[in-house]
Amino acid sequence: MRSTTRTLAALIAAATALSGCLAHAINEKNGLRYHDAGLAAEQAGDFKTAERDYFRALINFRDGDLPESYLSMELYNLGRMEGYNCKYGDAKAHLLDALDREERLSGPESSLTTKRLFELARLSYDRGEYADAAIYYGRGIPAVRKLGIEKTDPLTLANALDEYATALRYAGRSEKEAKASVSAADALRASHPGEEAKYNFVRYTRRCDH
Numbered sequence: 363m364r365s366t367t368r369t370l371a372a373l374i375a376a377a378t379a380l381s382g383c384l385a386h387a388i389n390e391k392n393g394l395r396y397h398d399a400g401l402a403a404e405q406a407g408d409f410k411t412a413e414r415d416y417f418r419a420l421i422n423f424r425d426g427d428l429p430e431s432y433l434s435m436e437l438y439n440l441g442r443m444e445g446y447n448c449k450y451g452d453a454k455a456h457l458l459d460a461l462d463r464e465e466r467l468s469g470p471e472s473s474l475t476t477k478r479l480f481e482l483a484r485l486s487y488d489r490g491e492y493a494d495a496a497i498y499y500g501r502g503i504p505a506v507r508k509l510g511i512e513k514t515d516p517l518t519l520a521n522a523l524d525e526y527a528t529a530l531r532y533a534g535r536s537e538k539e540a541k542a543s544v545s546a547a548d549a550l551r552a553s554h555p556g557e558e559a560k561y562n563f564v565r566y567t568r569r570c571d572h
Contacts, residue, residue, distance in 0.1 A: 389426025413443035448570035488566035523547035
C-alpha cells in the first residue's frame with residue numbers, strides 16, 4: 363500500500379512538473395511573439411501598438427516565471443513606449459524597474475545598464491526634471507566612456523555631454539563641472555569634423571493624441 367502511495371505521489375509530481383514546463387514554454391513562445399510584434403510596430407512608428415505588444419510580452423514573461431533578463435528587456439521596451447505615448451509616470455516607474463534589475467544582472471556599468479540610465483536621463487531631461495537628468499547622465503557618461511564610446515560613437519557622447527551640462531546648470535549644480543562637460547563635447551566635435559551621431563533617439567517631447 364505504501365509503495366503504491368509513493369508511486370502515485372511520484373506520478374503526480376512528475377505530471378505537475380511537466381505541466382509547469384509546458385506552461386513555461388508556451389509563455390516564452392507567446393512572449394517572444396509579442397516582443398517581435400512590438401519591435402515591428404516600434405520601427406513603423408506605431409508606438410501605441412508597440413506599447414500594447416510589449417505589455418503582452420511582459421505579462422507572458424512574468425507568468426512563465428522566465429529569467430530576469432527577459433523582464434529587464436521588456437520593462438525597458440514598455441517604459442520607452444509609455445513615455446512616447448505621454449504616460450510619463452508609468453514610463454519612469456518601468457524604466458527604473460528595468461534599471462534595478464539590469465544592475466543586479468549585468469552590473470552597474472554594463473552596456474545594458476547604461477542604456478537604461480541614458481533612457482532615464484533623456485526622459486528626465488525632456489520633462490524638465492533636471493536634477494534627476496544630471497544624476498543619470500552623471501552615472502551613464504563615465505560608464506560609456508569605459509566602454510569605449512569616444513571611439514565608437516563620439517558625437518552621441520558629445521550630445522549627451524551638452525545635455526548633462528544643461529541639466530547641471532538648471533539643477534543648480536557645479537558650474538565648473540558644467541563647463542568641463544561642454545568643453546569635452548566641443549573637443550569631440552572638433553576632433554571628428556563632419557561626423558554625425560549614430561543614433562537619433564526618439565525624444566519625450568512628442569504630442570500625443572489620447
